Amino acid sequence: MATEEHPIPRFPAGFQWGVSTSAHQIEGAADERERSVWDTFTAEPGRVKDGSTAAVACDHYHRYREDVSLLAGLGVDAYRFSVSWPRVRSEKGLDFYDRLVDELVAAGVRPVPTLFHWDLPVAFQDKGGWLERDTASRFAEYVSVVADRLGDRVEKWITINEPAEHTLFGHALGAHAPGKQLMFDALPAAHHQLLGHGLAVQALRAAGATDIGIANSHGPTWPASPEQADVEAADFYDLLLNRLFAEPVLLGTYPSGLGELMPGDVAADLKVISEPLDFYGVNYYSPTRVGAPQGEDIEFGGLTIPAELPFSVREIENVPVTDFGWPVVPEGLTELLTGLRERYGDRLPPVVITENGCSYEGLDDQNRIAYLDGHVRALHRAVEAGVDVRGYFVWSLMDNFEWAEGYARRFGLVHVDFETLTRTPKASYAWYRDLLGAQR
Secondary structure (H helix, E strand, O other): OOOOOOOOOOOOOOOEEEEEOOHHHHOOOHHHOOOEHHHHHHOOOOOOOOOOOOOOOOOHHHHHHHHHHHHHHHOOOEEEEEOOOOHHHOHHHHHHHHHHHHHHHHOOOEEEEEEEOOOOEHHHHOOOHHHOOHHHHHHHHHHHHHHHHHOOOOOEEEEEEOHHHHHHHHHHOOOOOOOOOOHHHHHHHHHHHHHHHHHHHHHHHHOOOOEEEEEEEOOOEEEOOOOHHHHHHHHHHHHHHHHHHHHHHHOOOOOOOOHHHOOOOHHHHHHHHOOOOOOEEEEOOOOEEEEOOOOOOEEEOOEEEOOOOOOEEEOOOOOOEOOOOOEOOOHHHHHHHHHHHHHHHHHOOOEEEEEOOOOOOOOOOHHHHHHHHHHHHHHHHHHHOOOOEEEEEEEOOEOOOOHHHOOOOOOOOEEEOOOOOOEEEOHHHHHHHHHHHHOO
């Protein structure tokens, strides 16, 4: 942990420090926007563990000025938030993001919008959602509208957040909205999100944007043993969760055998998907230990991993875990980033860590401080190893609606009382503020 005797090393000049949130998880004001797939999903009994919804969440929609004050007090360079597609289908919704961006700029905090963070409007889900190609085109139209409104004050843009998770949890396993259990028939949702990303890059370029990226989730995949069956299972998991979403964007190709499973004119689509990026966003939480199937469903990290999948996720032994049960492995971040550079070489743009964080209870959250301290040091080791890393965003500014977990998980630097909506900075907020002060 950072002390006067062991300070965190300095990062390069111009390195961008920030925090992240997403619209559905914090905004609330659900009655002041169109419905999203998450409104439909959370209305179904049993979908969310505590039975809650995000109808109010943190009420950021009405309390954004208070939250921007927290950002200013923290001293971050930038704030990564997401724009709610259902909200901006009205002029009133666009006006909200106008006000938010103005407030951020006035506070000296750079706005970094993410344009899709899982909250697809129900109107498009009713027409097939991401399983249909047309959704990618509608996404690009929406991006153009947002860029036209905010582009005079926004420099850095993120197209889509974690298409891997939205495909796996939302369309293959049914654990997230829209609740589809299609297994490998979910692959069109992956392709159409990637196509939507490429079309969004084109739309942003047409609007004059010069700093564009995607936020893909990645982590090292570790075989459960040296046995061939475990190694092959780990390779397949890595293919699905890492390479399937990186290689179309970075190389303009799908990993061998996957392109044939995608719909449409895949070769033409890949030219769009691989539009050049200015940075590559990486969301990192932990490595995954993977072995051969074990013949039964496995509960892991709040998910049920079906027995019929050609791999099983195993526990990483002898490491601490968060309150969510996720393993804490800071060195995995160094391994991941150096591995991406080795795999993709000069096709890898400068990297920004667009999410990194952990779930712990309590205001005196020393476990979160230790987690962040370890990961920032691991990130610096990747920089020392030659990886071009340009920024780091903590997930998350405040406790929020944690998808299918409801309000049971707390990732925030700021505590939110979900009865009164009172915000209280935690010990980790002060730690991060002090880190940023020392980096300047």
